[in-house]
Amino acid sequence: MNPSVPPSRRYVAWGEPDASRGPDAWPGRHRSPQGRGRQDGSPPREPGADPAVAQQLQADLALLRLGAASRRPVFTVTGAVVSLYLLDALLAGAAPGLMAMHLAGPLNVALALNLLQYGTSAWAVWWYARYGRRVLDPQAAQVRAWLGEEEDTR
Amino acid sequence: MTAALQSGHSAPVFVIFAVFVSCALFLAIWVTTDAITPRDFYIGDGRLAPIQNGIAIFGVYLSAATVLGTPGLIALTGYDALGYLKGAIVALVVNLLLIAGRYHSTGHYTIGDRLGRRLHTRSVQVAGGVAALGICLVYVTAQMVGAGALAAPVLGLEGPGARRIMVVSLGLLLILYVAIGGMRATTAVQVVKTVLVLGGGGWLSMLVVSKIGWNPMLLLSRAADHSGLGDTFLQPGVSYGDGTMGKLDSFSLQLALLVGPAVLPHVLGRLRTVPTARAARRSVEVATWLTLAFCLMVTILGFGAAALLGRTAIKVNNATGNSAVLMLSESLGGVILITLISCLAFTTVLAVASGVILTASTALAHDIYQVGLMKGKASEKSELLVARGAVVLVGLTAIGLSLFAQGQNIAFLVTLAFAVGGSAVLPPLLYSMYWRHFTAKGALWSVYGGLISSVLLVVFSPALSGSPTSMLPHLDFAAFPLSNPAVVTIPLGFLLGWLGSVLDSREPDMAEYAEKEARVLADVDVDRLARSSGP
Structure with missing residues (x-):
């Protein structure tokens, strides 16, 4: 936790800091006593000493981690499944000879790729369910706990 | 048989x-309550x-x-x-x-x-x-x-x-x-x-x-x-x-x-x-x-x-x-x-x-x-x-x-529905979820661009006219060679969404995007956060 982070940088975790919106970028939660103190003209307090700010920074870090976790691995797996599908579609047009090659009995490369597609799809679904349970859901719950919020059930 | x-x-x-x-x-009547909203x-x-x-x-x-x-x-x-x-x-x-x-x-x-x-x-x-x-x-x-x-x-x-x-x-x-x-x-x-x-x-x-x-x-x-x-x-x-x-x-x-x-x-x-x-x-x-x-x-x-x-x-x-x-x-x-x-x-x-x-x-x-x-x-x-x-x-x-x-042969209807979905709905949806520079202009361009290009290409495709298997075999106004326009319209939808956002004179609201992203990730109601945070 770096106490020198200016308030305007805090809640813009994924974008550049937005000066026009200033410290109100994330609605409400960060209005710590420290902010009001400065409006009164009283000297700013050490942010690390303020439990509200500390908690907010914890939540930020957790949000950053969750943001990264919800993108990269998920994009990689989606990319793999979709690439296999497109490769299959391309090969069917471009290399019919290869697709017709026999592997075992009536099973040829085209049908084997088809089976592989079913297999990778099933694996991706299984992986994502597990990944959600083990990584995404606990991290989201942690962020909600830091923020003191309930799961949205609208 | x-x-x-x-x-x-x-x-x-x-x-x-x-x-x-x-x-x-x-069942329909039974599951419906009187005070339905x-x-x-x-x-x-x-x-x-x-x-x-x-x-x-x-x-x-x-x-x-x-x-x-x-x-x-x-x-x-x-x-x-x-x-x-x-x-x-x-x-x-x-x-x-x-x-x-x-x-x-x-x-x-x-x-x-x-x-x-x-x-x-x-x-x-x-x-x-x-x-x-x-x-x-x-x-x-x-x-x-x-x-x-x-x-x-x-x-x-x-x-x-x-x-x-x-x-x-x-x-x-x-x-x-x-x-x-x-x-x-x-x-x-x-x-x-x-x-x-x-x-x-x-x-x-x-x-x-x-x-x-x-x-x-x-x-x-x-x-x-x-x-x-x-x-x-x-x-x-x-x-x-x-x-x-x-x-x-x-x-x-x-x-x-x-x-x-x-x-x-x-x-x-x-x-x-x-x-x-x-x-x-x-x-x-x-x-x-x-x-x-x-x-x-x-x-x-x-x-x-x-x-x-x-x-x-x-x-x-x-x-x-x-x-x-x-x-x-x-x-x-x-x-x-x-x-x-x-x-x-x-x-x-x-x-x-x-x-x-x-x-x-x-x-x-x-x-x-x-x-x-x-x-x-x-x-x-x-x-x-x-x-x-x-x-x-x-x-x-x-x-x-x-x-x-x-x-009649209506295979083109499903083709059209999928092409519109892929070129007018998928690009703005993905951009709005994952790209913080996405703007309203980009959304409008990709939705209407994808919609119009899909409809036009299907209308002028061999699925509708000009071949024995088309819906109107006796007419011929087919100008586009493919029955399925997706290979053209889907990249077009993504391109228009990007171009519209880049050319938009109004800056995208980054802070707002960060808020929405936070809400999505943690699955909390940001609107409620905003309401409860008043002085």
Whole structure:
């Protein structure tokens, strides 16, 4: 936790800091006593000493981690499944000879790729369910706990 | 054998179906409460269990064309038709991994809500509504034409008159059902459909496999032998030949089959019927497992039909192969099974079309009437009235259009729906979820650009005119060489979304994006945070 982070940088975790919106970028939660103190003209307090700010920074870090976790691995797996599908579609047009090659009995490369597609799809679904349970859901719950919020059930 | 199909079994089918219809209507009235709100009507108050919703997503996802048409197509063209099944599976995987959770977190009722709330622009919400309405109208028309085609093999009524009676009566039933029951009633019929499809299809494919001797290799080689095509039956190329355009067209179709189903508005609409983003992900997960099982079943049925009946017999009975499953169930299971399969066909049409009509009416009443025309000031009561009116309007339009298109080759309708979905809905949806520089201008450009280019390219494609297999074979105004425009329009939709955002003079609101992203990730209600944070 770096106490020198200016308030305007805090809640813009994924974008550049937005000066026009200033410290109100994330609605409400960060209005710590420290902010009001400065409006009164009283000297700013050490942010690390303020439990509200500390908690907010914890939540930020957790949000950053969750943001990264919800993108990269998920994009990689989606990319793999979709690439296999497109490769299959391309090969069917471009290399019919290869697709017709026999592997075992009536099973040829085209049908084997088809089976592989079913297999990778099933694996991706299984992986994502597990990944959600083990990584995404606990991290989201942690962020909600830091923020003191309930799961949205609208 | 067709004589038996046409007369012998129509009476039990009809009686069972009549009982089913009365039960369905009773259910619709029973599940509807007096004090119904638009939220009830659109998403069943968002209180469904994820398993139930997953079963219903499967129910609305797989149309009659997939349930009855694809096994027939596999029996006729072998390997090439397997692409339809692969597309259905991979599209759901894409929906699950990239869309489901995030769509739930910031969606409200519609695709228009999803885009409009992120970008704070009414015109974007209306654009989303127009795209969804267009896709739904085209899709439901295709379903109704398919329902007419069921009249002959299932009810034993031949001729255009029977088809019209079938379409009109089924269409009126649908309108009544959806207008009364809304989301709760469509959920009920979709769950029933899933049980029938998986039960009936599972039974039939078990019969096929046991007949072959539980050996998948034997199933394949027998199918290849009896198809009359030999080894080429199990290789790509039977349906589109050797030409470069044929290959490109086939690739374009594969692309449409991948991205179109991933963003079908009636599937996205169902994501909001569960309380949390976690539950939305779980629903799509359940739906994907069911779809995987179903696609394996359909593969067995298709190759089984080729192996046990022979390709020529199927083609003689019905050139499109639509009756292959009915023929198979008659030869393997007799009266009970064919009655079950017929009921399954009707329920499928009812389940899919009711979901689509409901989604269309939601887009019309919520995006276009409430947000677009009334600027969000219409009362709940009037919005609900408009939603029910929209059900009648959309239903009657679909009936009218499908009567016009009855008996014609309407393959281009589904192509069009998928192309519009892939080029006008998927790009803005993905950009709004993952790209912080996305702006309202980019959204408008990609929605309208994708919509207009898809419609124009399909109108001037060989699917509509200029070839013996087109819908209007006597006219020729085809200027675009491909029947499937997806390979052009999908990149165009993404390009326009990017270009519009880059050229937009207004800066995207980064801080706002960060807030929305935080809300999506943690699945908390940012609006509530904002409200409770006042000084």
